[in-house]
Amino acid sequence: xxxxxxxxxxxxxxxxxxxxxxxxxxxxxxxxxxxxxxxxxxxxxxxxxxxxxxxxxxxxxxxxxxxxxxxxxxxxxxxxxxxxxxxxxxxxxxxxxxxxxxxxxxxxxxxxxxxxxxxxxxxxxxxxxxxxxxxxxxxxxxxxxxxxxxxxxxxxxxxxxxxxxxxxxxxxxxxxxxxxxxxxxxxxxxxxxxxxxxxxxxxxxxxxxxxxxxxxxxxxxxxxxxxxxxxxxxxxxxxxxxxxxxxxxxxxxxxxxxxxxxxxxxxxxxxxxxxxxxxxxxxxxxxxxxxxxxxxxxxxxxxxxxxxxxxxxxxxxxxxxxxxxxxxxxxxxxxxxxxxxxxxxxxxxxxxxxxxxxxxxxxxxxxxxxxxxxxxxxxxxxxxxxxxxxxxxxxxxxxxxxxxxxxxxxxxxxxxxxxxxxxxxxxxxxxxxxxxxxxxxxxxxxxxxxxxxxxxxxxxxxxxxxxxxxxxxxxxxxxxxxxxxxxxxxxxxxxxxxxxxxxxxxxxxxxxxxxxxxxxxxxxxxxxxxxxxxx
Numbered sequence: 414x415x416x417x418x419x420x421x422x423x424x425x426x427x428x429x430x431x432x433x434x435x436x437x438x439x440x441x442x443x444x445x446x447x448x449x450x451x452x453x454x455x456x457x458x459x460x461x462x463x464x465x466x467x468x469x470x471x472x473x474x475x476x477x478x479x480x481x482x483x484x485x486x487x488x489x490x491x492x493x494x495x496x497x498x499x500x501x502x503x504x505x506x507x508x509x510x511x512x513x514x515x516x517x518x519x520x521x522x523x524x525x526x527x528x529x530x531x532x533x534x535x536x537x538x539x540x541x542x543x544x545x546x547x548x549x550x551x552x553x554x555x556x557x558x559x560x561x562x563x564x565x566x567x568x569x570x571x572x573x574x575x576x577x578x579x580x581x582x583x584x585x586x587x588x589x590x591x592x593x594x595x596x597x598x599x600x601x602x603x604x605x606x607x608x609x610x611x612x613x614x615x616x617x618x619x620x621x622x623x624x625x626x627x628x629x630x631x632x633x634x635x636x637x638x639x640x641x642x643x644x645x646x647x648x649x650x651x652x653x654x655x656x657x658x659x660x661x662x663x664x665x666x667x668x669x670x671x672x673x674x675x676x677x678x679x680x681x682x683x684x685x686x687x688x689x690x691x692x693x694x695x696x697x698x699x700x701x702x703x704x705x706x707x708x709x710x711x712x713x714x715x716x717x718x719x720x721x722x723x724x725x726x727x728x729x730x731x732x733x734x735x736x737x738x739x740x741x742x743x744x745x746x747x748x749x750x751x752x753x754x755x756x757x758x759x760x761x762x763x764x765x766x767x768x769x770x771x772x773x774x775x776x777x778x779x780x781x782x783x784x785x786x787x788x789x790x791x792x793x794x795x796x797x798x799x800x801x802x803x804x805x806x807x808x809x810x811x812x813x814x815x816x817x818x819x820x821x822x823x824x825x826x827x828x829x830x831x832x833x834x835x836x837x838x839x840x841x842x843x844x845x846x847x848x849x850x851x852x853x854x855x856x857x858x859x860x861x862x863x864x865x866x867x868x869x870x871x872x873x874x875x876x877x878x879x880x881x882x883x884x885x886x887x888x889x890x891x892x893x894x895x896x897x898x899x900x901x902x903x904x905x906x907x908x909x910x911x912x913x914x915x916x917x918x919x920x921x922x923x924x925x926x927x928x929x930x931x932x933x934x935x936x937x938x939x940x941x942x943x944x945x946x947x948x
Contacts, residue, residue: 415543416678417583418552419571421617423559423608424590428625429661431484433588433652434554435491436662439690440671442492444682446549450488451542452481452501453535454556455563459505463841470718474872474924475500478848484554486722490927491662499542504563507534527566535570536577550678559587560611572616581679587612587619588652591626591634600628602637609642620677621648621670629653648673657698659928663687694732694928701737705943708760710780712773714742723766723794726926730935734943745776753779760789762942767795767874767921771820778804785915790941792934793917795875798907799829801917802879802887805909809890810883819877830880832903838876846873850898852905852920858895859916860906863937869896871905871920878919879904914941 418437422430431452438448454461461469462480473486479498488494511534515525543551553571557564575583589605609619622644624630630651639646650668655661665671666687675682707727713719724740731738743756753776757763763784765777777797781804784791793801799817806815806828814821817829838844849870854861861867881902884894896906896918909915916934926932 414582415548415551416581416680417539417543417574417578418550418674418678419575419583419585419617420552420554420588421559421568421585421612421619422555422557422588423612424604426558428588428590429652429658430554430556430588431487432658432661433586433623433665434484434552435487436665437586437670437674438488438492438494438552439662439687440666441550441674443685443687444671444675444680445685446680446682447547448492448550448552449494449542449546449548450485450492450496450500450552450554451539452484452488452554452556453539453567454482454501454503455561455567456503456556457505457508457563459503459509459842460501462843462845466713466719467716470716471721472874473722474847474874474921476849476870476872478843480843480847480874482556483718483721484556486725486924487658489924490725494548495546499538499545502535502538504566507531507538507566510534528569531566532570532573535567536574539570539574549680559608559615565615568612568615568617575617581677584620584674584677585612585617586621586623588623588625591624591630591638593626593628600626600630600634602634602641605638606641613643619644621650621673623650623652623665623670625652625654627654657695659690659694659698663691663695690929697732697735698728701731701735703734703736703943704739705731705734705736705762705939706739706741706760706947707762707764707939707942708741708743708757708780709764709766710743710745710748710757710777711766712745712768712770714744720766722921722923722926723764725928726923726932726935727764727939729926729928729931730937730939732928733931733936734939736939736943738939743780745773745780748776748779749773753783757783757789759947761945761947762790762792762938764792764938765794765797765800767797769796769819774800774820778807781805782808785909785912788913788945790914790938790945791909791912791916792938794921794923795919798917798919799877799879801915802828802907805887805890805892806883810886812883812886817877826883828880828883829877832876832878835876845876848872850905850920851900852896853899854906855893855895858893858906859908859914859937860895860918860934863933865933871918871922872924873920875919879907913945914938 471483481501635649777800781801806812812826815826816824
């Protein structure tokens with residue numbers, strides 16, 4: 414039977430519960446255990462697919478086409494877990510399922526209530542993942558902060574699960590903030606005490622407390638937290654701020670968290686270190702041999718989480734090339750207002766990520782033109798590929814006014830158009846072209862040089878595609894369509910000939926990149942950018 418680690422958070426949000434869960438997964442894998450991770454989100458949306466990035470941040474896509482919380486990206490980057498739609502549980506999914514059962518008469522005339530029907534649905538959803546994926550340990554992160562009214566059904570569900578599982582089969586780890594008050598010159602443990610008190614009132618007693626702090630946690634502070642929160646002193650684990658999230662597993666290991674978890678769950682494993690992680694990841698992050706500056710041109714630049722996987726994949730590409738990454742975040746609307754050279758003249762590579770809507774599109778088109786004309790390495794992703802095609806159509810093929818029908822339905826030259834199967838779609842949720850699709854590469858292409866294989870599979874999230882009616886005209890002018898979906902003939906990758914490195918793809922390669930195994934396109938892009946002289 415699988416064992417469970419439930420991770421809750423208190424005091425404030427954005428404490429890094431996702432990084433904590435991922436790091437614990439990494440530590441347990443180092444012990445030879447098979448793990449999976451689940452994110453429970455209390456919002457009523459069925460999934461984050463229809464949310465604005467300013468509301469939710471990045472939407473992370475799994476192989477099976479689920480639009481999920483960005484924490485699942487951390488889970489896959491840190492561990493070998495293969496996540497599916499079932500690894501992200503939302504209030505919306507739970508209530509949708511319960512109401513559907515009620516309409517079918519599954520409850521045999523009973524009054525449907527939060528307890529037991531909603532909580533049972535949550536428990537069954539969690540256990541379903543453990544049963545289907547056959548793992549040793551299931552790590553379950555409860556989103557939000559203890560005390561939030563919308564999170565109460567999830568907390569009640571894990572309280573019941575711990576009771577049902579019994580000793581040695583389920584533990585709770587509580588992540589809190591221990592703030593440093595500058596005027597007093599000391600850290601304060603009272604918020605943690607209140608947070609644990611709220612958790613205990615719900616009926617959950619934490620087995621360990623991870624204390625997020627910007628200052629070293631003193632022995633006195635640890636003793637105080639242990640005493641007033643009723644946990645062993647060794648179970649008070651400091652988690653001090655770090656420059657790179659990839660330091661967190663090693664820091665938690667140094668504090669003995671992995672040994673504590675194994676003891677609490679009664680799992681016998683030998684102590685093992687993370688030498689490969691230390692040498693292949695952290696050593697290169699801390700002591701790089703080179704430096705590369707990449708501009709990311711987008712419309713959600715002010716929000717760090719909107720392009721979370723993009724930024725991490727760039728870091729991975731830099732690690733692979735033993736380089737320090739400097740990201741220059743450029744708002745595409747600023748390019749429209751002030752011109753492109755002001756923002757891109759000193760960079761070595763340009764990346765345009767995915768997105769939706771008209772705002773900032775012309776700025777992205779100008780960034781594509783800048784990279785093409787000035788021989789600057791370029792990587793376009795999803796909408797980034799589409800803007801590259803629009804720019805090439807206008808400025809090289811001479812197709813005046815070329816555009817996507819997403820932005821101009823009446824354009825004379827619709828080089829980007831709505832997917833055929835999308836034309837009858839009315840609903841917005843989970844209706845895009847989602848998940849993993851096959852792509853075949855041309856052997857003489859830069860894409861093939863990066864992947865070193867002819868057949869690949871990548872994850873998608875889009876409604877629009879390159880219009881194949883324009884393929885021949887593009888090829889005449891120097892575009893190579895190096896990646897094609899063999900079933901549909903859809904363009905997956907286009908490259909520019911006579912350019913050091915200009916590649917754009919319709920899929921999202923960032924979702925399959927890891928710090929110790931950089932995605933081939935990001936590794937190749939960073940390598941080409943390092944070879945580009947600073948202008």
